[in-house]
Amino acid sequence: MKKFKGIAVKSDIEGGVWLLKCDDGKTYQISGHYDNLADGARVSVIGSIDRAIMGFAMAGPVIKAEKISAI
Amino acid sequence: MKKLFSACFIFACLILMSGGIAVSSDKVLLDDSPDCEIVVEISGSSIASFRNISSSASDAGMSVMENSPYSADSGIMLVKTRTADADKTIKALEKLPGVVHAEKNCIYRAFKAPNDPKYRYQWNLKKINMDRAWRLSTGKGVKVAVIDTGIAYGNSGRFVRLEDFDRASFADPFNFITNTTDAFDDNGHGSHVAGTIAQSTNNSKGVAGIAFNAVLMPVKVLDENGNGSLADIAEGVKYAAAHGAKVINLSLGGPTGSRILENACRYARSKGCVIVCAAGNDGSESPNYPAAYESCISVSAVRYDNKLAPYSSRGKYIDIAAPGGDMGVDQNKDGCPDGIMQNTIKRGHPEEQEYALYQGTSMAAPHVAGTAALMMAAGIKNPADVEAALKETAFKRGLKLGEGYGAGILDAGAAVAKARSLSCGASSFGIPEGFPNPLFPFIAAVLSIFAIRRFSGNAKHIEEYTSSLPFVAGIAAGAYAMSLIPLSLMPDLAASAVLCAALPISLMFVSIPFRGIRRFSSGFAVGFASLLASSVFDGGSRISAFADLSGFNCVWIAANASIAFISAAFFIRFSPEK
Numbered sequence: 170m171k172k173f174k175g176i177a178v179k180s181d182i183e184g185g186v187w188l189l190k191c192d193d194g195k196t197y198q199i200s201g202h203y204d205n206l207a208d209g210a211r212v213s214v215i216g217s218i219d220r221a222i223m224g225f226a227m228a229g230p231v232i233k234a235e236k237i238s239a240i
Numbered sequence: 241m242k243k244l245f246s247a248c249f250i251f252a253c254l255i256l257m258s259g260g261i262a263v264s265s266d267k268v269l270l271d272d273s274p275d276c277e278i279v280v281e282i283s284g285s286s287i288a289s290f291r292n293i294s295s296s297a298s299d300a301g302m303s304v305m306e307n308s309p310y311s312a313d314s315g316i317m318l319v320k321t322r323t324a325d326a327d328k329t330i331k332a333l334e335k336l337p338g339v340v341h342a343e344k345n346c347i348y349r350a351f352k353a354p355n356d357p358k359y360r361y362q363w364n365l366k367k368i369n370m371d372r373a374w375r376l377s378t379g380k381g382v383k384v385a386v387i388d389t390g391i392a393y394g395n396s397g398r399f400v401r402l403e404d405f406d407r408a409s410f411a412d413p414f415n416f417i418t419n420t421t422d423a424f425d426d427n428g429h430g431s432h433v434a435g436t437i438a439q440s441t442n443n444s445k446g447v448a449g450i451a452f453n454a455v456l457m458p459v460k461v462l463d464e465n466g467n468g469s470l471a472d473i474a475e476g477v478k479y480a481a482a483h484g485a486k487v488i489n490l491s492l493g494g495p496t497g498s499r500i501l502e503n504a505c506r507y508a509r510s511k512g513c514v515i516v517c518a519a520g521n522d523g524s525e526s527p528n529y530p531a532a533y534e535s536c537i538s539v540s541a542v543r544y545d546n547k548l549a550p551y552s553s554r555g556k557y558i559d560i561a562a563p564g565g566d567m568g569v570d571q572n573k574d575g576c577p578d579g580i581m582q583n584t585i586k587r588g589h590p591e592e593q594e595y596a597l598y599q600g601t602s603m604a605a606p607h608v609a610g611t612a613a614l615m616m617a618a619g620i621k622n623p624a625d626v627e628a629a630l631k632e633t634a635f636k637r638g639l640k641l642g643e644g645y646g647a648g649i650l651d652a653g654a655a656v657a658k659a660r661s662l663s664c665g666a667s668s669f670g671i672p673e674g675f676p677n678p679l680f681p682f683i684a685a686v687l688s689i690f691a692i693r694r695f696s697g698n699a700k701h702i703e704e705y706t707s708s709l710p711f712v713a714g715i716a717a718g719a720y721a722m723s724l725i726p727l728s729l730m731p732d733l734a735a736s737a738v739l740c741a742a743l744p745i746s747l748m749f750v751s752i753p754f755r756g757i758r759r760f761s762s763g764f765a766v767g768f769a770s771l772l773a774s775s776v777f778d779g780g781s782r783i784s785a786f787a788d789l790s791g792f793n794c795v796w797i798a799a800n801a802s803i804a805f806i807s808a809a810f811f812i813r814f815s816p817e818k
Contacts, residue, residue: 221469222468223529224493225466225491
């Protein structure tokens with residue numbers, strides 16, 4: 170497990186996907202639906218990067234998130 | 241009589257042989273929408289005069305839009321109105337300073353368009369020249385696998401079949417997430433992608449799809465969140481190839497390559513599949529997979545103004561660009577963001593459907609996949625030929641190639657025309673599209689002369705007759721002059737009248753008293769018959785009167801070819817020797 174910090178962005182690419190724009194400049198896709206997540210919120214995501222999966226977002230590596238919390 | 245039968249037999253064989261490999265396509269009807277467009281020509285083709293008139297028209301309450309990104313240069317603009325108000329609007333427009341002429345766009349025969357009411361929002365299809373492509377192919381029977389989140393192709397439990405798949409065909413679904421034979425969509429992405437490829441078209445409902453007579457193969461490898469494992473995706477590619485898919489669309493990917501996925505793509509390509517992949521949405525030059533594999537066609541996304549969409553990947557591995565949309569702009573001023581509109585399910589709600597605007601390279605890829613299906617239905621079979629023709633015909637003018645566009649922007653109309661000419665061998669003669677390929681009429685004419693000589697008992701004077709200059713000139717005129725008439729712009733009835741044996745037969749009768757003209761006119765009849773008989777080889781692109789050369793049109797052409805030939809054979813046999 171790893172902790173990622175950055176801005177959660179609801180991108181309207183591919184019908185809508187959640188991205189995490191990290192402080193280190195990298196962009197990740199956060200897998201899943203998050204109704205309570207606010208677009209533009211600064212968040213901390215605990216999870217792992219799964220390089221064995223692909224998806225339609227194609228906007229960066231996918232983080233399988235265990236926990237997302239606003240900071 | 242026996243000789244006549246043998247002569248007719250040879251000719252009938254020729255017709256049947258050519259009919260057997262005819263490529264057919266459904267006819268696209270004229271737009272009968274209650275709304276219509278007025279096309280306006282303006283004086284002074286400059287952006288300034290375009291803007292002036294555009295603003296005057298807007299002040300007068302008219303809805304003005306560009307016909308293409310080049311409208312300001314070409315001095316052509318469009319005004320939307322109700323069909324009932326068209327005449328009134330034309331008069332009002334012609335009173336505006338700078339307007340040269342205004343007329344209805346919706347009844348112009350050359351702009352055959354499907355009657356799907358939301359087609360007007362599909363700027364993307366206009367951009368890739370679909371009106372031209374549909375005249376040549378509709379993708380009939382070509383299996384296209386959509387390896388994605390599934391497709392909303394059936395009613396089962398909470399899943400619904402989309403209303404705009406009412407005429408679509410589906411085959412061999414498989415779900416690699418659940419390992420079952422139902423591949424319903426629980427996300428919406430796969431149905432949107434499949435819609436661009438083959439949503440029902442000209443069904444007075446919703447939107448259009450590119451290869452609407454193709455057969456869709458739903459292969460579900462992505463879960464409801466849009467993610468899937470490498471193993472499932474690789475297996476999905478192999479499954480599609482093994483089950484007869486000729487085109488595979490992969491609107492998915494990731495930044496990490498996989499030898500197993502690469503091998504699966506190579507296997508599918510070796511089985512004759514065209515594999516089309518979305519290039520990626522990270523806006524960078526780093527490669528995405530499977531798009532970057534050699535065996536795949538990688539597609540980047542462009543906007544209405546032909547610029548690369550800001551999200552689109554732009555690496556050197558891009559093969560071609562296609563419309564992917566940009567929801568942040570409305571450059572064509574149709575009142576909607578410039579996304580790609582298709583009928584799909586609501587995200588995460590497979591029981592509800594909508595017409596949704598999406599953007600992404602996932603939306604660009606199915607434009608190329610659909611076009612590949614059209615090309616394969618038009619007779620081109622080898623994936624390498626499809627890829628080469630797509631790249632060769634891509635729109636290149638004004639683009640900085642190599643900066644993410646690959647070979648240029650997809651031109652489906654030119655690509656399908658190229659496929660047609662490749663499949664009937666015209667390209668080997670270097671003959672431009674629209675001009676007759678001499679090979680097939682030549683073969684038909686030689687066989688016809690042979691048949692006529694046999695029918696006449698190989699008499700010396702018939703041999704001299706059929707090798708005389710006026711006769712040969714007549715064949716050339718009959719075979720080529722007719723094919724240069726722009727029959728596709730005529731109504732079917734008028735085109736049928738031109739392609740009737742009455743014309744060469746009348747010429748022969750009129751020419752009876754004149755020896756040289758007599759020979760010319762009988763040669764004309766043989767050339768005319770040869771052209772008609774051989775025309776079915778390329779589904780009508782030589783005599784481009786009919787979009788559909790199956791059924792009645794095929795019988796009409798075959799019958800008139802036979803009548804013209806038999807009349808010429810009798811005419812020549814019973815002509816005076818001197």
